[in-house]
Amino acid sequence: MSMDKILNSNVELRVKVESLEEQLSKAQGELTSSNTEIEELKKRLEEKVSITEEDIEEINKIKSEFNELKDQLKEANEKIIELNNKLKEKEEELRISNENISSLTSEVKTNEELNLTINELETKIQQKDNIIKDQLDKIQLIESQISELKPKKGTLKPRTIYRGRVRACIKCNEYLHIRLNDPENQVLMKEFEKLHKGHTIITVDLSEVKGYKNVELIEDDE
Numbered sequence: 001m002s003m004d005k006i007l008n009s010n011v012e013l014r015v016k017v018e019s020l021e022e023q024l025s026k027a028q029g030e031l032t033s034s035n036t037e038i039e040e041l042k043k044r045l046e047e048k049v050s051i052t053e054e055d056i057e058e059i060n061k062i063k064s065e066f067n068e069l070k071d072q073l074k075e076a077n078e079k080i081i082e083l084n085n086k087l088k089e090k091e092e093e094l095r096i097s098n099e100n101i102s103s104l105t106s107e108v109k110t111n112e113e114l115n116l117t118i119n120e121l122e123t124k125i126q127q128k129d130n131i132i133k134d135q136l137d138k139i140q141l142i143e144s145q146i147s148e149l150k151p152k153k154g155t156l157k158p159r160t161i162y163r164g165r166v167r168a169c170i171k172c173n174e175y176l177h178i179r180l181n182d183p184e185n186q187v188l189m190k191e192f193e194k195l196h197k198g199h200t201i202i203t204v205d206l207s208e209v210k211g212y213k214n215v216e217l218i219e220d221d222e
């Protein structure tokens with residue numbers, strides 16, 4: 001049952017109860033006046049020696065009216081009780097409906113809150129996405145800068161130019177510069193030959209002993 005229907009039927013019931021209460025009070029008033037009439041008639045009867053046919057008829061008439069009023073009063077009372085009960089039922093229905101409405105209202109609030117939270121989260125995710133995008137852009141920029149720094153295909157790498165002749169031991173991977181006008185070199189050379197006696201010693205260009213150890217440098221370090 002919708003709220004409007006319940007409210008309308010409650011108003012109708014209240015009007016009915018009010019009109020019945022009015023009828024009841026009217027009937028009670030009539031009953032009171034009937035009682036007064038009966039009392040008066042009783043007095044008159046006590047005064048009179050004999051009762052006329054008219055008197056008896058009037059008494060009977062008043063009696064039956066009195067009884068009729070009593071019945072009406074009883075009926076009205078019953079109806080008022082019944083209507084009051086119905087009114088209570090309707091009020092209970094109204095109360096339950098109100099409870100339902102308030103619980104629905106709170107549910108609606110909860111849903112609104114959830115939606116707000118979801119929106120906030122979506123915004124945050126969007127912000128993170130933007131940050132990630134920015135960082136990816138930066139990475140791409142750095143990568144392109146790096147690739148510019150790398151020597152392009154086909155360009156010549158700066159080459160170390162190895163010059164000069166050396167004596168090198170193939171077995172030990174060691175070499176020594178040959179400087180014919182340097183007496184110190186001559187001493188080192190003799191030592192080198194002695195150290196690598198029985199090994200294969202060759203005279204080659206410096207460029208051919210890549211990866212070999214320069215004995216002179218070792219000597220210098222000491």
Ligand SMILES: [Zn+2]
Nearest residue numbers: 169172196199
């Ligand atoms: Zn050697």
